[in-house]
Amino acid sequence: MTKQVQQLDRVIIRFAGDSGDGMQLAGDRFTQETASFGNDLSTLPNFPAEIRAPAGTLPGVSSFQLHFADHDILTPGDAPDVLVAMNPAALKANLLDLPRGADIIANTDEFTKRNLVKVGYEANPLEDGSLSGYQLHAIPITSVTVKALEGYDISKKDAERAKNMFSLGMLCWLYNRPADGTLRFLETKFASKPEIMKANVAAFQAGWNYGETTEEFSVQYEIKPATLPPGQYRNITGNTALANGLVTAAQLAGLPMFLGSYPITPASDILHELSKYKRFGIRTFQAEDEISGVGAALGAAFGGALGVTTTSGPGMCLKAETIGLAVAVELPLIVCDIQRAGPSTGMPTKTEQADLLMALYGRNGESPLVVLAPATPGDCFTTALEATRIAVKYRTPVVILSDGYLANGSEPWRIPEVADLPDLRAEFSFAPAPQAGDEAAGRKPFLPFQRDPRTLARPWAIPGTPGLEHRVGGIEKADGSGDISYDPDNHDKMVRLRQAKIDGIAADIPPLEVDDPDGSARVLVLGWGSTFGSIGAAVRRVRLAGGSIAQAHLRHLSPFPANLADVLKQYDKVLVPEINTGQLALVLRGRFLCDVISYNRVRGLPFRAAELSGVIQDVISNV
């Protein structure tokens, strides 16, 4: 039967179920099909830290939200148009986010008395009329799947587990997604278990056919491909982009890369990814702890490698002393902090931007370094290149502040041409080779802290280089010679030199770009890091409603772009939304005496565009 096809410009789908229901996988596959179909998209996986929380409970609910459209979009969306709820807990945990009129696809098999009681439903919401404001599709997903797989030689449990593929098939039909990629994926994933593979393929096809034949769905939807800039594309998460960026940066710099890391959510995927790339000569070291991870990376950097460590907030605390040593000995080091909700263990799988002050200031003494923050998942790639460029050129640690949302979220990414990538070739010591007669003339043969007058960087003199033998350490060094020095004036000078080196980088980074289309805005909204999408979507809404608003986004947080002070002065009000309690705002007030308006929500989730647009409107109307 041919069903009516309705054109949509964008859709937000949320898959929700128990942690063990395979919702992340279903969401991920739907995303891949959507990406290869050519829609623009943005995703938000949201899952508990527990690997398998008790089945059927609210803490065990895992969800995956996908926003896709025929035009370019910036966020995973505020409110789902469709919720797939695999059990009562998934319905209850997500219902509040649904606007009236949204579609709910519920797996009736799991709405048993026992499961309802577990989450505090006194009556079955699928039957008591409480969902009458929504388009409810009550489908016995588990039993239909099991029935469809009757002919296969698999256990009942394995048949039930295929219900995520049934759901995926149904959704793929509903939104006209291609199926080839998923079929190929299943063939590879279950290559060693052919019967399970066939059953999953059958479940997927059964779901597709169910959508086509059932009267449950009266229309099929079509979302045309987006018109993105021409090029080769792939879908990419922030962690994958960061890992690929680091590999690329090391190649462009001509440096062997050494990663010292300790597993921690949500950063571990970078370690997993990089450990695959042995053929690129990448050495990955799973250390005994966070301190050893960064220590080994610094040791490798002393030996001339691109030293990298990856972690999240709690690990940053432990690495602080070693990062301080890197500041003192002035060696390149890349520190990736994939921020998560804190303090302490906090909410490991939830996002936050609350490590900014720690990255800037969280070490003993005056300890300046470079801090960068990617704005989108794909931007993590570019940030890795920029971090490497600065670290190597200026012999300094660089902190990359990504976060859980960027790390696990994904977007279509235009694959760069290798030939177009910047030349990051590292220059080892630029110090003059020692001359005969130096010693007789009282000249030190080599001065490990003699600075390049342009960059204020010291030589990177690596072991194995004759004549440049030297000793460095955390003890204060005499300017130039690098010998131990407790001289008061020398210390004052070195403190200022280290700061001046970092400050000087401002002349070597792009100025802050302001998006102010009509030039008449009196309010600037200024963000950093992963809020780029939410702020951008909110700004669009405000402009569509006729509001005038300027937007700027900081990728360099230390040093700031050189024109930041001027930009701040151009606007009557500056609004700074952050997923913390006002850390960038504090720095801006202190540095620029600019009384910015701080807007903060710390819920472990990205901002909603609707919420931010309201905040922006309020500020505009009060100018």
Add this chain to the structure above:
Amino acid sequence: MSRPIDGPETGAGHAGHRLASLTLVPKSDAKATMKDFKSDQEVRWCPGCGDYAILAAFQSFLPELQVPKENLVIVSGIGCSSRLPYYVNSYGLHSIHGRAPAIATGLAASRQDLSVWVITGDGDALSIGGNHLIHALRRNVNVKILLFNNRIYGLTKGQYSPTSEQGKVTKSTPYGSLDTPFNPLSLALGAEASFVARTIDSDRKHLTSVLRAAADHRGTAFVEIYQNCPIFNDDAFAPVTEPGARDEHVIRLEHGQPVRLGADREHGLRFGPLGSLEVVPAQTAADGSLLVHDAHAADPSYAFALSRLDRTDFAHTPIGIFRDVERATYDDAMSAQIDAARARQGEGDLEALLAGADTWRVG
């Protein structure tokens, strides 16, 4: 892997033999002397400190390695002993408290052309850096760890350390320390160390022979050096250093030789019940049950039993090489994985990496 017992080890480093830890390190043709390894920095330890003797022995030993000084790196932590890198004319990194084994791991694992030495102390290695020490030992990275054990905190002016005897009265323990001390060698053996030795600051000849054996070991070599602190713990090792006393207490271990102790070497060792070692008069046990030292025994139980002879009163204190066995090193294995991946999959291709598995074209 156990090597056959073939009598006392001959001095390695002589006559064309490349020391095992240095097979990937360039060999220096120039004849170096101790002076070449002295830096221009004024040595600033307290007068009479055992560190002077260790430094002098180390510097005079270094030419024997035939390593160009640019390929020698010394990494240290924090403490009196950790100042040593400043005094040796090589590459040196004076790092932070306890972390030298971790930093040296990254360096040694990425630069197999370097001879990497870690200088540490009892507080640095066994207290704040205990975790890094045990993991370096189990990984068997090709670094040489010299632990200067003076049983006291010197640089912070005299608090008890993790090797101080229980009940020690110090500034931080005016009523006596409460904790049971670590036996560094037992700890190292428990951490799967492949080379474990002990020597004494004042016995230069013995110290040098142990350094040589450490350099001839591919993997992590752990060397405890009894080191006198004349300011805060003077004469802590008198029972094993004073003429007269030392012959009673010191057991000199030599591979392939019977283990003997006593002023006239009149006692030997044999296994007692439950695997511990007991001291017996040599002539009463002429039945072959007396131990002949085997540093290459695959099982560490014997070396562990030897390490337990050392009570805090030094009644029986073995020195020399407790254990020296061959085991794959972390850095060799890491390089082998890279080589194997390249042989199998070819050199990394950036374009293929960036493209990933699923791509599509727009425009």
